[in-house]
Amino acid sequence: MGRRLDEELTMAAAQVIRSEWTKIRSVASTVWTLSLAVVVTVALGMLIAALSNNDFGNMSRNDRLSFDPTFISFAGMSLGQLAMIVFGVLVVSNEYSTGMIRTSLAAVPQRGAFLFSKIAVAGALALAVGLATSFVTFFLGQAMLGSHKASIGDSGVLRAVIGGGLYMTLIAVFSMGVATMLRSPMLSLGILMPFFFLISNILGNVSATKKVGRYLPDQAGSKIMRVVTPIDDDTPYGPWGGFAIMALWVVAALAGGYLLLKKRDA
Amino acid sequence: MIEAVGLTKRYGDKTAVHNLSFQVRPGAVTGFLGPNGSGKSTTMRMILGLDNPTAGTVTIGGYPYRKLPNAARQVGALLDAKAVHGGRHARNHLLCLAQLSGIPARRVDEVLGVVGLQDVARKRSKGFSLGMGQRLGIAAALLGDPQVLLFDEPVNGLDPEGILWVRNLMKSLAAEGRTVFVSSHLMSEMALTADHLIVIGRGQLLSDMSVTDFISANSADFARVRTPHTDPALREKLTSALTEAGGHVLPEQDGALRVTGLPLPRISDLAHECDVRLWELSPHQASLEEAYMRMTQGAVDYRSTVDQKAGLQQPLPPGVQPPMPVPGQGQPGWYAPPPPQQGYAPPQPFQTPPAASYGAYGAPGAPGAAPAPGGANPYAAPAQAPAAQTPAAPSATPAPAPAPAPDAAPTKSEDAR
Numbered sequence: 001m002g003r004r005l006d007e008e009l010t011m012a013a014a015q016v017i018r019s020e021w022t023k024i025r026s027v028a029s030t031v032w033t034l035s036l037a038v039v040v041t042v043a044l045g046m047l048i049a050a051l052s053n054n055d056f057g058n059m060s061r062n063d064r065l066s067f068d069p070t071f072i073s074f075a076g077m078s079l080g081q082l083a084m085i086v087f088g089v090l091v092v093s094n095e096y097s098t099g100m101i102r103t104s105l106a107a108v109p110q111r112g113a114f115l116f117s118k119i120a121v122a123g124a125l126a127l128a129v130g131l132a133t134s135f136v137t138f139f140l141g142q143a144m145l146g147s148h149k150a151s152i153g154d155s156g157v158l159r160a161v162i163g164g165g166l167y168m169t170l171i172a173v174f175s176m177g178v179a180t181m182l183r184s185p186m187l188s189l190g191i192l193m194p195f196f197f198l199i200s201n202i203l204g205n206v207s208a209t210k211k212v213g214r215y216l217p218d219q220a221g222s223k224i225m226r227v228v229t230p231i232d233d234d235t236p237y238g239p240w241g242g243f244a245i246m247a248l249w250v251v252a253a254l255a256g257g258y259l260l261l262k263k264r265d266a
Numbered sequence: 267m268i269e270a271v272g273l274t275k276r277y278g279d280k281t282a283v284h285n286l287s288f289q290v291r292p293g294a295v296t297g298f299l300g301p302n303g304s305g306k307s308t309t310m311r312m313i314l315g316l317d318n319p320t321a322g323t324v325t326i327g328g329y330p331y332r333k334l335p336n337a338a339r340q341v342g343a344l345l346d347a348k349a350v351h352g353g354r355h356a357r358n359h360l361l362c363l364a365q366l367s368g369i370p371a372r373r374v375d376e377v378l379g380v381v382g383l384q385d386v387a388r389k390r391s392k393g394f395s396l397g398m399g400q401r402l403g404i405a406a407a408l409l410g411d412p413q414v415l416l417f418d419e420p421v422n423g424l425d426p427e428g429i430l431w432v433r434n435l436m437k438s439l440a441a442e443g444r445t446v447f448v449s450s451h452l453m454s455e456m457a458l459t460a461d462h463l464i465v466i467g468r469g470q471l472l473s474d475m476s477v478t479d480f481i482s483a484n485s486a487d488f489a490r491v492r493t494p495h496t497d498p499a500l501r502e503k504l505t506s507a508l509t510e511a512g513g514h515v516l517p518e519q520d521g522a523l524r525v526t527g528l529p530l531p532r533i534s535d536l537a538h539e540c541d542v543r544l545w546e547l548s549p550h551q552a553s554l555e556e557a558y559m560r561m562t563q564g565a566v567d568y569r570s571t572v573d574q575k576a577g578l579q580q581p582l583p584p585g586v587q588p589p590m591p592v593p594g595q596g597q598p599g600w601y602a603p604p605p606p607q608q609g610y611a612p613p614q615p616f617q618t619p620p621a622a623s624y625g626a627y628g629a630p631g632a633p634g635a636a637p638a639p640g641g642a643n644p645y646a647a648p649a650q651a652p653a654a655q656t657p658a659a660p661s662a663t664p665a666p667a668p669a670p671a672p673d674a675a676p677t678k679s680e681d682a683r
Contacts, residue, residue: 008335008336011368015365015366015367015368016366018365019362019363019364019365019366020362022358022361022362022365023351023354023358023362026354026355026358026362027351027353027354028353029353094351098348098349098350098351098352099345099346099348099349099350100349100350100351102311102314102316102345102346102349103343103345103349103363103406104363104366105315105316106314106315106316106331106337106338106341106343106345107337107338107363107366107367108338108366108367109315109331109332109333109334109337110332265311265316265317265318266311266316266317
């Protein structure tokens with residue numbers, strides 16, 4: 001019995017993956033959100049890199065010491081991640097807002113297999129786009145930085161660039177988990193967008209809340225994109241530690257989504 | 267075979283389905299009838315394992331749906347025609363559903379042909395009419411060539427040709443030995459399509475019998491009596507005479523009287539005794555629609571009321587009579603008048619049954635749902651003109667039943683529909 005069930009789950013997963021790929025490539029929102037994520041991240045990264053390069057002469061000594069050319073080229077991600085959030089939310093909540101979820105779950109009653117195969121497909125696409133964005137924005141950003149640029153061979157730089165792609169992927173997957181819990185696209189976007197654009201930044205930068213704020217998913221996760229540690233930085237985790245904290249958030253969001261999907265009426 | 271045992275679903279304090287037990291057998295079309303909000307869709311969702319029952323079980327071939335091996339190839343369902351992503355074109359919509367169940371892509375083109383959507387296969391479903399959406403939903407249900415099929419209101423929004431097509435499709439699926447379970451709130455449609463009827467109201471079973479049994483158990487006889495419309499006093503006179511003699515008299519919209527409890531010769535004698543001429547005296551059978559409405563009358567959740575138009579009504583010009591209220595407004599126990607085609611012979615037999623169904627669409631909740639006084643009653647509108655002007659009405663002799671689907675209970679009279 002267990003064997004047959006395993007085989008069925010594997011088969012269901014393979015079928016859902018094919019089906020989800022058809023779903024994801026056949027709607028316009030996929031292309032729009034993902035290309036927006038690329039364009040915004042790269043363009044804003046280049047702009048800020050160019051501005052920093054011009055401004056370098058006026059910086060204080062501390063700022064010059066903690067000048068992190070790699071991280072500066074990723075500055076566009078604060079906006080680009082919002083498009084990734086929209087992508088993640090839409091992939092899941094489209095099912096609910098159209099009512100497709102009932103047809104889908106009637107076809108695949110194994111709800112866990114359905115959800116995780118769906119997230120695997122969307123996550124893989126986000127990873128591919130995220131990595132490409134990260135490399136493009138790094139190289140174009142460094143080109144703008146002139147003499148202050150970092151090289152991909154420098155210590156920690158390759159890790160930061162790959163980390164940038166992973167960061168964008170996890171942001172998208174986290175949004176998928178939240179959207180699975182909340183179902184409504186408006187509600188999900190209404191919570192996630194201001195949270196990542198404003199609230200998290202405020203909590204992470206105001207000294208009173210800094211100690212809590214740095215455990216939020218994006219604050220912790222973005223640590224992986226840093227190569228130079230700022231002076232007087234007392235963050236108690238390293239790049240991979242921060243990434244692990246973000247991954248825990250993602251796991252929690254997915255687990256919540258899975259439990260709710262399994263339990264509640266479709 | 268679908269089997270429900272003590273199926274119950276509660277949402278908070280509201281009980282949507284209560285202790286429902288029934289069986290849906292293979293080789294027949296089983297109609298699932300009930301007013302809006304009576305729990306039909308909830309029951310369908312529980313059959314498909316989408317909603318968990320609060321109590322009781324429902325199984326398909328002995329398995330609860332979520333344990334059914336290869337469920338998507340065994341069961342096909344149309345739940346909601348609008349449940350498609352509008353930006354995805356029809357073929358991709360079906361393709362992702364096919365891939366979800368491991369069905370080859372060529373089957374997608376096959377079912378698109380079956381439902382007649384091959385020409386719009388690459389059009390975004392956003393631009394589809396409700397009828398095209400229904401066809402797409404039916405295509406999705408047929409994808410896996412399943413033995414068990416569930417359709418929730420499949421004819422909603424379809425044109426007459428589409429309604430006829432769905433009706434024949436259901437019958438042919440059942441004739442192939444499949445289990446076909448179709449929900450509807452239209453008795454007239456089900457009487458033509460289904461072999462067996464399950465009627466629910468407020469989530470409870472009201473009736474579970476074959477269509478033939480339902481017809482013989484529920485069609486009551488009545489007589490239609492028409493007095494000269496030139497003299498309303500005559501009608502009043504006859505009404506009181508008939509009531510005194512123990513008959514039950516109900517006025518119809520066009521001025522005729524519907525009499526139950528008295529045989530036709532007795533009515534004629536009574537009219538003769540009180541010196542009232544008759545323009546019509548005809549035997550009728552109450553339609554199934556009426557029987558169904560009587561049955562579900564106590565179980566209608568959403569009942570329309572008379573529009574009081576307080577403060578909105580224009581004062582009537584002097585000398586104009588206020589419009590007569592439509593009989594049935596606010597009268598408990600009143601049931602809807604017969605379908606429109608009674609008053610005249612159908613010009614084109616093939617178009618009549620769908621037209622009748624459309625007529626019934628107009629008055630979904632019927633007894634209470636009769637429209638405001640003076641407004642157009644979808645039942646009455648077509649009948650009024652011919653019946654009133656031609657007192658010798660062909661309605662006396664039920665028009666020959668048009669047979670769009672030859673096996674659709676050929677013995678049924680026009681009235682019985």
